Amino acid sequence: MTEYRSENPFGVRPDGTEPFSAQAGATSSPPHATGTLESGLLLEAFDAQLFREQSETVVARLEKHLADFSIRGLDLTDPAILVDAARALMTTEREQIAAYDENRLAAIVDLYIKTGIQVHSPGYMGRQFSGVVPLSGVIDFVSSVVNQPSSFYEAAQLPNVAEKIMAEELNAFIGWDPGSFAMVTTSGGSLANLTALLSARNRAFPGYWSEGGSALTGQLRPAIAVGDDVHYSVARAAGVLGIGDAQLVRLPLNERHQICVERARPVLDAAERRGLKVFCLVASAGTTPVGAFDPLDELAGLARERDLWLHVDGAHGASLLVSDELRHKLRGIEKVDSLTWDAHKMMFTPAPCTLLFYRNRENSLGAFRQQASYVFDAEPDIYTALDSGEKNFECTKRPMIMPLWTLWAVHGRALFAQKIEYLCRLAGDVHRILEGEPDFETLHHPEANILCFRYRPPGLRDEDVHDFQVEIRNRIKFEGNFFISKVNVAEVAALRVVMMNHQVTSEHFRMLLGEIRRAGQDLLRRTHHSR
């Protein structure tokens, strides 16, 4: 391998035990001499050996945590009690120099670990964040210490190179022309969706960036078409971007909770008659409530026929692309304009790690247009060619690609494909279990690893079904053995499991059903829900 270290002409090489030894020459400093800094506190806080001791304290606790496969969900604690517990761990004589105390750190870490949702436990079936692959956390640790902001190549060389490599690796499953697509990382799916919509807005309305929305007087009003189950971040983006969240044109879904292309056309026509100019269509892969995949292939036809930018919010489901078994759910992905892909969901890395793909590189440059001499170079060269600062929202950006690239480098795609395939099979298995239980109602066939259902025991009044599910979900949460979520399906609450943990089996799900039944029966006895 290439040797990257240049020679150090100063030959200043301390023995490694005396942090300030490099300041030896500081005696020639001017008044208020900077060489006279003799802070025991700073010396200690930046001491490398202390860093190792602190790391060992933390690693021992994390190892124990990762080795604990007991079934547990969440220990929900009254915030007031937790505030007191946290305050008790703080240096009380704040103005004094506090000597480092290992017990304090250990207590902080213990409290932190045990008050979180236990995402590595088989009791966790709740949301779309996951127990990370431990190695991805280890690399993220390196990022936290070496602190390389990755919007600019010179500040973070390996992260920028890793982004380029991961873009190529993942595009192999999307199928765009390797010479003309683009990818940037950004801080979460909401920001990726906003960035794509911004680029679409600027393309459709070239004066918008400079002149703003109020300059569009007399023109049709910009609007965005979405599936009715679109993630809230898309409506939020419309509000942020000056489009207006009332200018979302909501397309009806079919019985599989997908955008119904046939019924979409008249809705789009009606929007146009109301004076709206729909410039973008947002599809989901899959939706947040039930994990449905919109029919990208058909929607691409619709988008082409009406000159719409087709953006896919694949925050949750884009990862299915790496599986030979499941890739077909995103059939047509090569025809879309942009794609949001959260690696911190189904690629099992620490959050955030969101990848925003564009079919055409020029579109990736259309979101932001900026000059700032302290970060942007007027004359690009081979080093600035990899900069993403003009394409992503952030100025300082975490090198979020490193955990994903490292997992990919070490394990290849097999790790991801195997885990995703297991989780989706598991959702199918538990769906079959539910179909065999007459007191449970299934609401959809799981397309991925998300499943919604309701507990509807005999005696439950129809008008109480909604509140009953919410109360069961809260009861399960408080009991702390399992963590599940809830969502409205057709405006009535449902219980929701998201299978993110490969240590969950259908046997654990059966235990959950038992707990739901007990909670529900208890609620029926205590309240007036029963007829």
Add this chain to the structure above:
Amino acid sequence: MTEYRSENPFGVRPDGTEPFSAQAGATSSPPHATGTLESGLLLEAFDAQLFREQSETVVARLEKHLADFSIRGLDLTDPAILVDAARALMTTEREQIAAYDENRLAAIVDLYIKTGIQVHSPGYMGRQFSGVVPLSGVIDFVSSVVNQPSSFYEAAQLPNVAEKIMAEELNAFIGWDPGSFAMVTTSGGSLANLTALLSARNRAFPGYWSEGGSALTGQLRPAIAVGDDVHYSVARAAGVLGIGDAQLVRLPLNERHQICVERARPVLDAAERRGLKVFCLVASAGTTPVGAFDPLDELAGLARERDLWLHVDGAHGASLLVSDELRHKLRGIEKVDSLTWDAHKMMFTPAPCTLLFYRNRENSLGAFRQQASYVFDAEPDIYTALDSGEKNFECTKRPMIMPLWTLWAVHGRALFAQKIEYLCRLAGDVHRILEGEPDFETLHHPEANILCFRYRPPGLRDEDVHDFQVEIRNRIKFEGNFFISKVNVAEVAALRVVMMNHQVTSEHFRMLLGEIRRAGQDLLRRTHHSR
């Protein structure tokens, strides 16, 4: 301390060495049985003992890195060479199950560390990101593994409590009514500035969120007043929000690079005559190019008199509030409406950790308005009262407060105050050094820890000053002993040092001047810059 663990009624407690032992009951699973998952790859990737070994590999390298006080800047590498080096570290038989190989991880970490800017070295004087306090990286490691998204209390209890505590702790230096201010964390200063401006926009134009900018037909056009040295993220926010970046009203600066309040009034009057409705004034504390602090006290008067929202971009300089010596730079801060504060700059934590403060809590709710049944609860309770999901842009948000709170809990504010005071004194010291060197030009008295200057040796033509500074900066970067930046001051490039590392002394700065002189003299000999 309170015991938070609830009892586990299932008594499923594996011995901790066999990850899948909790699946013992899985034999009763349905077809495609989920209990039959027997992936060696997954078993290995989630093995707790392997996690410890990987952590030890990484900690040893980071310890060595932190103990190395040699003078070094950046080893700038051709991206093509680095791509090859990174590719060589990847599993080649990607479809096969790769056995974990410690050497591969070690090589990745070595390459990652050595290709970054050496922020913990005295050679680093370059930008506004810092060598983190090692303990903050250690806690960030916990965050990376336990993965608690912090927009919602139930998903991240301690981080939400830590946010509440840090809000109170830091507001003690701002001075707002503890009962009515608010703080949220968000992913970087750019996003915080956008969020504040969004809230200001929504307050001034109540229909904007729903109806969008094109509904403002016939009204005055929204505009934002800024100091001429405002960070590029504010202009970017105007473009994003549908205000239009041409609707920035740039206020002139005085000789100290601060907004000149007297000259601001006629500029605002002229903007009004052009049909602009200025609704917000953005001040800087300090500015990115030179670290100037706008006069907040006077600007608050101007804002009150014209009913403007006064937002302060204190990404860099708000941290000076924790120092008794330096707090006066932000005199008047208690009168502003909102404040962006990057802890990942002058509080020395991993990026991102941005705090956005609002004087009035209601304003913190004005940025976003959203319904989503899978995350937001219709009926708030004591647990959802701490949720920030309605106040910050992100849905999944890193628990970025934990490194800051932990440093504050362990060391108190003394650590921050001492380091910041040292860095600001150092900038003053090196300014005095430059004043004694006739071939260097000083451009401003440093208000904080940022200093811009030019090397102007005899024989340099005036028309070449700009290019000469850029070339020197690049030469220093390539030589790799020091890392500094450049910025345009009055449209002519200047060299810029940002003192972020307390291991830098004025002696190191003298070495840098020597290197600048050598580089400059060499350039003068080789090129046509000299008369």
